[in-house]
C-alpha cells in the first residue's frame with residue numbers, strides 16, 4: 564500500500580501512524596520476497612509521510628544492505644585472522660568486543676562504557692576518549708603484545724574523530740593489520756547528519772572513505788554494505804606514513820565540503836563497494 568497523495572497537514576496522528584505501520588509491514592513483505600526496488604519505493608513513501616521516522620531509515624538500510632551484518636563479519640574476521648592484538652574504539656555494551664577469541668589481547672576504549680556482554684578475550688577496558696587514550700598510553704604496552712592485527716573504529720560518529728582514530732592506530736600497524744571502520748555506508752541523509760536526530764545514526768564517518776582513497780592511494784579501501792550502517796575495510800597499512808597527520812586540517816576542510824547528496828549519484832565511486840560475501844572479503848585479507 565502506498566499513499567497516493569501528500570498527507571494533509573490536518574491528518575490525525577493516529578491515521579499517520581497507521582499508514583506508516585502499514586508501509587513498514589509492506590517493506591518487510593517485499594524484502595521477504597526479494598523485491599528490493601519496490602521495498603525502496605515503499606520506504607520513500609514513508610519518508611514522504613514523515614522524513615524523520617526512525618523505522619523508515621532502518622528499513623531503507625535493510626533494502627540497501629543485504630547479507631551478513633557487521634557483527635557476523637567481525638566474528639569471521641576474528642576467527643580467520645586470529646589476531647594477537649585487537650583494539651576497539653567505542654565499546655558500549657561490549658557486544659563487538661565479545662566477538663574476539665579467548666587468546667586475543669584486547670584493548671577497548673570508551674569514555675562511557677556500559678558493558679553487559681561476557682568478554683572472553685584478554686581484554687582491558689579504558690574509560691577515556693580515544694584521543695586521551697593515545698595521548699596517555701602506548702597501545703602495545705596496554706595490549707601486552709607487540710602486535711596489532713585487527714582494529715575496529717566505532718567511537719564518536721564524526722569523520723574528523725574517525726580520522727584521528729585511524730591515524731593513531733596506523734602508527735601501531737604492520738603491513739598485515741586490518742582496520743574496520745563502522746558506519747561508512749549511511750543509507751539516508753538524516754542518518755548521516757553530524758548531529759544525531761534519530762536513534763538510528765551513522766554520522767558522517769563515511770567521508771573517511773573518499774578521503775583515504777584520495778590521500779592514501781597506497782591503501783586498499785572498500786566498504787562492505789553490511790547492516791546496520793556499513794563497514795569500511797582498510798588493509799595495506801603503513802606505520803611510517805605521515806601524510807594524514809601533516810595535512811589533517813586541509814583534508815578535514817576539503818571533506819567537510821563534500822555534500823551528502825553526492826552519495827546519491829556517486830555512491831559506488833565515493834564508497835568503493837566490497838561485496839558482502841565472505842570470499843570477496845577474504846581476498847582482501849593478508850595471506
Ligand SMILES: C[S@@+](CC[C@H](N)C(=O)[O-])C[C@H]1O[C@@H](n2cnc3c(N)ncnc32)[C@H](O)[C@@H]1O
Nearest residue numbers: 653654655658659672673675692693717718719
Ligand atoms: C556505537 S557504540 C559502540 C558499539 C560497539 N562497538 C558494538 O558494536 O557493540 C559507540 C560508542 O562510542 C563511544 N564513544 C563516543 N565518543 C568516543 C570517543 N571520543 N572515544 C571512544 N569512544 C567514544 C560511546 O560512548 C559509545 O559507547
